[in-house]
Amino acid sequence: MSNKGDYGNRTGAIYSATDKAMFDALQQYKVTRDDIKELYFTRGVIISNKTSKEILADNFSKYIHGYEDYEFLSKILGVSTQRERVKSVDLISTDITSEDIEEALDKVKEHLSVTSNDIVDYNIVGKSYSLKIEYSEPDFTKSEFRQVVDKDAEIIIEKNAQGLSLIGPHNKKMEVVTSLIFDTLAEKHSSLIRDEINLEDVIDKSLVSKLFDKLTTSMEGYSLVSVTDVYVYNPDKDDGTGSHIKKASLSGTGVTLSQELGSLYKKGFYIWRIVWTVTDDRYLDSDIYEIEALFSEPETCSDFAFLVKGYYPVKVDSTDITDTHHKNRVNLSKSEEMKFNKLVLKTAKDLLEEFSNLDENSKDDEEGAI
Secondary structure (H helix, E strand, O other): OOOOOOOOOOOOOOOOOOHHHHHHHHHOOOOOHHHHHHHHHOOOOOOOOOOOHHHHHHHHOOOOOOHHHHHHHHHHHOEOOOOOOEEEEEEEOOOOOHHHHHHHHHHHHHHHHHHHOOEEEEEEEOOEEEEEEEEEEEOOOOOHHHOEEEEEEEEEEEEOOOEEEEEEEOOHHHHHHHHHHHHHHHOOOOOOEEEOOOOOOOOOOHHHHHHHHHHOOOOOOEEEEEEEEEEEEOOOOOOOOOOOOOEEEEEOOOHHHOHHHHHHHHOOOEEEEEEEEEEEOOOOOOOEEEEEEEEEEOOOOEEEEEEEEEEEOEOOOOOOOOOOEOOOOEOOOHHHHHHHHHHHHHHHHHHHHHHHHHHHHHHHHHHHHO
16 A cells, blocks of 8 residues: 555546547647557557548547556646746744755655655755745546646745745645645754734734735835725625625726725625736836735635736837836746745735734723723
8 A cells, every 4th residue: 555645645647538538639739640640559550641630539539548548648638837826934943954954855855756756856046945846736627638737836945034934836735845844844843833924813804904905005116006806705694684795806996995895894894815016116117017915715814825927018119198008918037026926925924913913902902991
């Protein structure tokens, strides 16, 4: 029996495909005649260049198929992944050494290589560690030959005065790596604490909305252009009317200034996800940058994540004051994205401390009133 550990299972498995799925897969434009020729050759059959792809697909789909056929096609038809949101976790202990970090990363490398067949490596970049992982995940919402999704992740581990800061993709692999590093370090540092951005214990939920609202205006060196999307949540139960709306969203420009959002606040809603745009204060004609931030668990206001979605380039020669930027969004370079990631994180952490203190004061006032 294989030992898969407590952190995850071997990935990459796909359902056994039906003859219909096989036929549809062979018809895809990504599957070339040479690919089909190779499949037939494994059966000892040489095909004619004059035979149509549809006939070849129909005939091959009637054969008995095995794992190697599925793997061959899934690699051709595999799904390309979209950029993922970013998450940060702090591991707090002041006596963590570089040797401790490298020992933990070696254990991560060993564990993921054995249990998940991942390709794992890390290197030192300045005062940080860059952990890179290549892995596959099944996505059973896709058709049989698109269920294996190839992914790669980079997790940055930075040593600071409080301990370590981990910055990586907001997904299960990040959680696995974080747990492995925490457990390894905790063997030597029993006082190790895991800390994340959340307002889980905040009583006054209006502070959650204020946190997001201030996040859009507090990024040092950048000015708010507009809040374009706001998603609100109301955890309150049915008030006796027989209906209850938990989530709502508003899109447009200047959404946080709208009367509609104000009326939702009065009904107990608070922001859990927000999208906004900013410009760089260093330039008179700046590109416009788009950012998203959210609590992935809106009810508990926890599991903070964000994404710098990209930028809209300024039109250099435009004379139309209503058409100053390109409409198509462009991805940031890796270095620019990391710079923005650190800025959003620093701003969010500073605001979290500020708002936590405000909530403590409101608790003291309540206790005083009692």
